[in-house]
Amino acid sequence: xxxxxxxxxxxxxxxxxxxxxxxxxxxxxxxVRVLRPQPGQAAAAVRDAVAQCPTGALGxxxx
Amino acid sequence: xxxxxxxxxxxxxxxxxxxxxxxxxxxxxVRYATFAALRRERPFAFFAEPELPGIPVGPGxxxxxxxxxxxxxxxxxxIFCSGRGAVSIPDVPAELNxxxxxxxxxxxxxxxxxxxxxxxAFTPRVLEQLIDxxxxxxxxxxxxxxxxxxxxxxxxxxxxxxxAPIPLRVICDMMGVPEEARETVLAQSNVILSGGDPExxxxxxxxxSAFLLAGMELAGLMERxxxxxxxxxxxxxTTALVTTEVDGERLSQQEISSFFILLLVAGNETTRNxxxxxxxxxxxxPDQRALWAADPGLDRTAVEEVVRWTSPVTWMRRTAxxxxxxxxxxxxxxxxxxxxxxxxxRDPAVFRDPEVxxxxxxxxxxxxxxxxxxxxxxxxxxxxxxxxxxxxALFDQLPDLEVTGEPDRLxxxxxNGLKRLPARLGGGR
Numbered sequence: 183x184x185x186x187x188x189x190x191x192x193x194x195x196x197x198x199x200x201x202x203x204x205x206x207x208x209x210x211x212x213x214v215r216v217l218r219p220q221p222g223q224a225a226a227a228v229r230d231a232v233a234q235c236p237t238g239a240l241g242x243x244x245x
Numbered sequence: 246x247x248x249x250x251x252x253x254x255x256x257x258x259x260x261x262x263x264x265x266x267x268x269x270x271x272x273x274x275v276r277y278a279t280f281a282a283l284r285r286e287r288p289f290a291f292f293a294e295p296e297l298p299g300i301p302v303g304p305g306x307x308x309x310x311x312x313x314x315x316x317x318x319x320x321x322x323x324i325f326c327s328g329r330g331a332v333s334i335p336d337v338p339a340e341l342n343x344x345x346x347x348x349x350x351x352x353x354x355x356x357x358x359x360x361x362x363x364x365x366a367f368t369p370r371v372l373e374q375l376i377d378x379x380x381x382x383x384x385x386x387x388x389x390x391x392x393x394x395x396x397x398x399x400x401x402x403x404x405x406x407x408x409a410p411i412p413l414r415v416i417c418d419m420m421g422v423p424e425e426a427r428e429t430v431l432a433q434s435n436v437i438l439s440g441g442d443p444e445x446x447x448x449x450x451x452x453x454s455a456f457l458l459a460g461m462e463l464a465g466l467m468e469r470x471x472x473x474x475x476x477x478x479x480x481x482x483t484t485a486l487v488t489t490e491v492d493g494e495r496l497s498q499q500e501i502s503s504f505f506i507l508l509l510v511a512g513n514e515t516t517r518n519x520x521x522x523x524x525x526x527x528x529x530x531p532d533q534r535a536l537w538a539a540d541p542g543l544d545r546t547a548v549e550e551v552v553r554w555t556s557p558v559t560w561m562r563r564t565a566x567x568x569x570x571x572x573x574x575x576x577x578x579x580x581x582x583x584x585x586x587x588x589x590x591r592d593p594a595v596f597r598d599p600e601v602x603x604x605x606x607x608x609x610x611x612x613x614x615x616x617x618x619x620x621x622x623x624x625x626x627x628x629x630x631x632x633x634x635x636x637x638a639l640f641d642q643l644p645d646l647e648v649t650g651e652p653d654r655l656x657x658x659x660x661n662g663l664k665r666l667p668a669r670l671g672g673g674r
Contacts, residue, residue: 193357194364195621208368212361234610236621238320 184220184243185228189213191239198231198240206231214239256282263308263583263658264295264334266440269559270656277600280588284310289574297441299453300335306562306581307574310588312595312612314572318563318582319616321571325563325582327620328352332659334562334581338453344460345437347503349511349561353619359500360623362489363508366419366482369626375419379630382414383638390643394670403648403666408521409513411635415627416512420505421474421481426466433459434510440657444664463509464502471501482508514660515557516628520635521652521663522555528648530602537604538640547604548632553611554602556587559661561615586612587661645670 185205192214198206199214205224209215221228232240256279262268269276283290289307296302309315318325330337331350348359365371390406401407409431417427436459439445439452446455467483474484486501496504527534537547565580576582590611591599614622622628639646648668655662 190354190357191619193360193619193621194368195623196364196368196626197621200369200626203369207370208365210365212364236615236617237619238617 183225183228185216185232186241186243187214187216188239188241191237193237193239195236197234197236201231201234202227258282258287258290263292266295266442266656266658269440269658270654276587277591280310280585280591283308284588284592288314294334297335297452298450300338303335303581304579306334306583307576308583308585308588310585310592311572312589312592314574315584315586315589315612316616317571319584319612319618319620322352322563322618322620324566324569326352326566327356327561327563329564331561331563331620334583341453341456341460343499344464344503344506345456346499347507349507349620357619358491359496359504360619362485362491362496363482363504364623366485367623367625367627372626372630375415375627376630376634378418379415379634380638382418383411383631383634384642386410386414387638387642391670399669399671400649401668401670403524403646403668404517404521404663405665407635407639408517408524408663408666411520412513412516412631415516415631416509419482419512420508421470421479421483422466422509429462429466430509431513433462434513437506437510438514438657438660438662440655440659442656442664460502460506463506467502467505468498512624512627514662515624516631518557518660518662519551519555519628519632521666522557522661523551523632523636524639524646524668525648525652525663525666526551526554526602533602533604537636538644541637543604544633544637546607546609547636548629549609549611549613550602550604550606551632551636552613552628553590553596553606553609555661556590556611556613557661558613558615559587559659560585561620584616586615589616643670645672647672 194208194212196208199208202224205218205221205228207215207217232242261279288311291305291307293305294303309318327350337345348356386407390401393406394401413427413431417430422430435445436455441452443449446452470483471487474487478484478488486504537543560583563582563584565576565578567578569576590613593599614625646668648666650667652663653665655664
């Protein structure tokens with residue numbers, strides 16, 4: 183799987199960083215950065231983060 | 246697990262008026278029984294608006310009590326906007342907009358652009374670095390509380406001596422508000438979130454003037470700080486507010502003032518109420534308190550459960566931007582919806598045994614920080630940190646803390662506040 187982030191929808195709530203800190207980081211511009219687009223072992227935490235993003239800014243694509 | 250006292254008998258929904266301030270000062274058991282009845286029988290119940298002197302009475306509002314309905318509305322911000330007012334039932338009068346028209350009552354894209362100026366200061370990673378500071382504040386506050394108790398034959402007040410100073414000092418540190426201004430910040434945020442409680446404002450019949458004066462006072466503080474930071478920038482939030490550009494322009498004075506007020510007030514009152522209501526909840530559920538005190542491994546889920554249980558912000562408002570239908574309810578453009586987080590947080594469709602305080606509850610998809618949508622609480626991660634550190638420190642440093650009297654509840658529908666919670670340290674008399 184591959185993570186996709188919509189930088190227009192993101193408000194930098196940090197929910198993803200809270201749930202999967204190895205994979206996501208809110209950057210200096212207040213918008214999410216995906217540190218590891220193919221999360222491998224963190225897949226479960228990433229699915230949580232995608233599901234719980236309050237603005238629906240994260241998605242998963244099959245790779 | 247402990248079961249709440251059995252709710253009172255059947256609720257006469259025709260006699261319930263959510264616009265009556267005094268109803269909100271009543272017993273929580275009645276409040277939650279009423280929410281349960283509304284969820285079951287009248288999920289979009291209509292209420293007339295509270296009358297505020299000097300403000301035209303609006304068309305009324307729908308009280309949203311089911312989790313699914315609340316989420317549906319919150320997650321569609323284009324249809325259910327915040328820009329006509331999110332924190333007050335009447336539309337905000339123009340003269341108050343200068344101080345209270347902040348991003349909480351703003352829609353995207355402007356909302357998102359302004360929010361991003363500060364969002365990086367509230368991320369889990371950045372707050373991780375703040376944890377020592379938060380711990381130092383908590384240690385100092387609890388040491389002072391111990392001293393206060395010693396000087397008063399053991400008596401302290403949980404709100405004044407513990408719950409209020411902790412978030413006040415943390416947010417003022419982050420904003421760079423100097424020591425000598427902090428009493429003012431506390432006093433004015435009390436007025437702003439008083440809900441018109443006559444104990445906190447000078448003239449019960451003129452809350453608008455009280456809100457205006459409180460806003461002016463904080464905006465004045467902001468202007469002094471802004472001038473200083475423009476000359477001597479620091480690494481605090483105030484510097485970020487006055488120096489960052491959005492769409493190539495600095496924020497307007499109005500945007501800066503209202504944002505400053507929002508951060509101070511929201512950073513203060515919500516966590517204060519989670520702490521004092523949390524202490525009260527643990528007092529009422531001693532077995533849960535014992536479990537948490539003995540097991541730091543419970544911190545993560547316990548903090549979430551305290552937020553669900555206390556729902557420090559009771560509601561936010563949304564306004565329909567067009568006609569439509571949501572979960573079977575037809576609405577018209579201009580209709581107002583009150584998203585009652587406190588009701589959704591006890592919806593049995595989502596939470597098993599919602600009336601049970603279960604500090605190990607997991608998963609816990611509560612909406613205590615708001616539901617889906619762009620307005621999800623900016624300070625959620627900060628609040629989580631503050632609560633985890635505070636409760637752990639209370640167990641370790643004030644294990645003898647004992648609530649000794651009835652809480653004095655704030656007469657406000659908007660925040661689930663306490664004005665006083667008498668307690669003692671040191672046991673005995």
